[in-house]
Every structure is written in C-alpha cells, then in structure tokens.
Amino acid sequence: MNVLLALLLIFSNPSEKIKIVDPWMRVGAQGQATGLFFKIENNSEKADTLYKVEFEPAGKVEIHETYDAGDDMMGMREVGQIVIPAKSSFELKPGAHHVMLMKLKRDIIKGYEGNVTLYFKQAGKIVTKAPAKEMMK
Amino acid sequence: MKKTTNILRVLTFILSINFLNGCYEHFPLDQDLTRSQNFFLNQDSVKVQFPKIINDKITLLAMVYTHCPDICPMTTHNMHLVEQKLPDNLKGKVKFVVISFDPNRDTPSVLKKFAEIRDYSFNKWTLLSGDEQNTKEVMLKFGIKAIPADSSFDDDGELSYNVIHTDRISLIDQEGKLRSNYKGSTANIDMILEDIKYLNN
Numbered sequence: 016m017n018v019l020l021a022l023l024l025i026f027s028n029p030s031e032k033i034k035i036v037d038p039w040m041r042v043g044a045q046g047q048a049t050g051l052f053f054k055i056e057n058n059s060e061k062a063d064t065l066y067k068v069e070f071e072p073a074g075k076v077e078i079h080e081t082y083d084a085g086d087d088m089m090g091m092r093e094v095g096q097i098v099i100p101a102k103s104s105f106e107l108k109p110g111a112h113h114v115m116l117m118k119l120k121r122d123i124i125k126g127y128e129g130n131v132t133l134y135f136k137q138a139g140k141i142v143t144k145a146p147a148k149e150m151m152k
Numbered sequence: 153m154k155k156t157t158n159i160l161r162v163l164t165f166i167l168s169i170n171f172l173n174g175c176y177e178h179f180p181l182d183q184d185l186t187r188s189q190n191f192f193l194n195q196d197s198v199k200v201q202f203p204k205i206i207n208d209k210i211t212l213l214a215m216v217y218t219h220c221p222d223i224c225p226m227t228t229h230n231m232h233l234v235e236q237k238l239p240d241n242l243k244g245k246v247k248f249v250v251i252s253f254d255p256n257r258d259t260p261s262v263l264k265k266f267a268e269i270r271d272y273s274f275n276k277w278t279l280l281s282g283d284e285q286n287t288k289e290v291m292l293k294f295g296i297k298a299i300p301a302d303s304s305f306d307d308d309g310e311l312s313y314n315v316i317h318t319d320r321i322s323l324i325d326q327e328g329k330l331r332s333n334y335k336g337s338t339a340n341i342d343m344i345l346e347d348i349k350y351l352n353n
Contacts, residue, residue, distance in 0.1 A: 044262075087319060088319065092302060110222065110226065124269060
C-alpha cells in the first residue's frame with residue numbers, strides 16, 4: 016500500500032512534468048537589476064504557462080524579452096508570461112527572454128545561490144536553486 | 153632587359169599602392185575625438201576630461217546603463233573577455249572606458265559597484281558619469297542613441313524605466329581616433345583582439 020502511495024506521489028509530482036534545467040542568475044549589485052535564466056522542459060501532454068516568478072532578494076520581478084529595435088539598437092519589454100507547448104522546451108537566455116530581477120536588496124556575487132520560485136498554470140509552484148555567475152560562457 | 157625592369161617597377165608600384173590601401177582600409181573609421189574635451193566624474197567622483205584620460209592608450213569604450221539586466225552586462229563582459237585574452241605585451245597598453253547614458257541613476261558610486269561586483273580593475277577600467285550636456289555630446293560623437301521606454305512609478309513612488317539603446321563597443325587608437333565599432337553584446341572577441349594587435353603594430 017505504501018509503495019503504491021509513493022508511486023502515486025512520484026507520478027503526480029508536478030515538477031516531473033515541468034523540468035527546470037541549468038538555472039543561473041547574473042551577478043548584480045544591491046539597488047541594481049540583473050537577469051535570471053533557465054531552460055523549461057515541458058514533458059507533459061498539455062501546454063503550460065510560466066506567469067510569475069518570485070525571488071526574495073529582489074524588490075520587483077518581471078518576465079522580459081530583449082529585442083532588436085533596428086538601427087543597431089536593442090530594447091527590452093515585459094511579456095507577462097511564457098507559454099511552453101506540450102512536449103517541448105523554452106530557453107530563457109542572455110539576449111532573449113529572461114526574468115528581470117530589480118531593486119536588488121543585496122549584492123548577488125559570484126558563488127551566491129538563491130532560491131527562485133516559479134509559478135506555472137498547470138504544474139503549479141516549482142522552487143529551484145540558481146547560482147550567480149558573471150556570464151554563461 | 154629595360155622592358156623587364158619597367159614591368160618590375162610597375163608591378164612594385166601596384167603592390168605598394170595595394171599595401172598602403174590595405175593599411176588605410178583596415179579600419180572603417182578615422183574620426184578624431186580629441187578636438188573637444190568633455191567633463192565627467194569617474195567612479196571615485198574625481199572630475200576628469202574625456203578623451204584626455206585615455207591619452208596614448210588603445211581604448212575600448214561602451215556606453216551603458218546599470219539598470220539594464222541583459223544587453224549592457226553582456227557588452228561590458230565582452231570587454232572583460234578581451235582584457236583577459238590580451239597577450240602579455242599588450243596588457244598595459246589597453247584601457248577600458250564605460251560611460252553611462254543614464255547619469256541620473258548611474259552616479260559614480262553606482263558605477264563603482266557595477267564594476268566591483270564584476271571584478272573590473274580600476275587600473276585599467278574607468279567608469280564615467282556626467283551631466284546631461286556632456287553625456288549628450290559624447291553620445292553624438294559615438295553615434296549612440298538611448299531612448300527611455302516603459303516608464304512607470306513603482307509602489308514606493310520611484311520612477312522606473314528601461315532604455316532602448318545602441319548596442320556597441322568602440323575602438324579608439326593611441327591618437328584618440330575612433331577606428332571601429334562592434335556590436336557590443338555579441339561582439340567577436342577574436343576580431344577585437346586582432347584589431348588591437350593591428351593598432352599596436
């Protein structure tokens with residue numbers, strides 16, 4: 016009976032349907048802003064939507080995209096949410112979609128690791144740990 | 153014999169012209185930045201003149217704002233990568249200058265923190281914050297555009313905004329001439345290193 020319950024728990028765990036791969040945040044100074052990046056793998060049969068992110072050391076958190084504004088210019092805008100189709104993945108990466116961590120309450124230095132809470136419409140709340148680096152490469 | 157000598161002379165002349173053209177055309181720009189000076193505060197709030205502070209050095213320069221979470225840190229990171237990959241004979245010959253086009257928020261102390269958290273050494277890096285007039289004049293010299301966007305007031309009453317801006321790293325030679333521009337956030341590090349080596353020769 017216990018084994019059955021355990022199996023049920025494993026297979027009903029929402030984090031199995033949505034997998035967060037290689038989360039990291041860029042270093043940033045207190046009072047300034049920085050970016051959070053990760054890959055979302057949606058292994059379920061349904062599309063899912065990332066609609067909110069929480070990071071305690073940030074006074075404000077938004078989901079953004081960086082875009083080419085033409086004439087060698089780059090811009091950034093809030094997108095509100097990211098839809099990940101069924102059986103596919105979506106990567107938040109430098110120069111593209113990212114989570115913007117603003118009004119940092121503390122320095123985010125190299126080697127720091129912070130808990131980030133991601134909210135999905137289907138999978139619910141997923142907590143992941145993201146280390147701080149200067150850059151991916 | 154005389155005919156052969158003449159042919160050789162013509163060939164030498166053509167090759168010389170091609171060589172000189174090659175040198176001249178290596179860089180797309182030849183813009184003298186030293187005709188006027190602009191005043192800024194550096195990261196230690198010391199008043200400095202630009203481009204006087206880069207005198208005799210090969211310089212990589214970018215204009216950024218520190219509230220940018222993505223493009224600007226990628227740009228300064230690329231400059232940092234160039235610094236780390238410089239051969240020993242060039243390590244003391246290259247300066248790195250960052251000027252904010254958002255000086256209202258980017259005070260000297262804010263710029264200092266931006267650099268310190270990324271381990272930029274102030275022996276080689278200078279971060280500048282100026283008034284509106286000097287900032288605009290330098291933006292004009294480097295062809296930099298910066299347009300505030302998405303402004304709103306946060307719950308604490310603070311004005312928040314992003315900036316749509318030119319994404320660029322500029323190369324300045326030892327005589328204070330702007331010689332080349334590169335896309336800042338996706339710069340080809342090896343190309344910049346080659347251009348720096350070319351200037352050193």
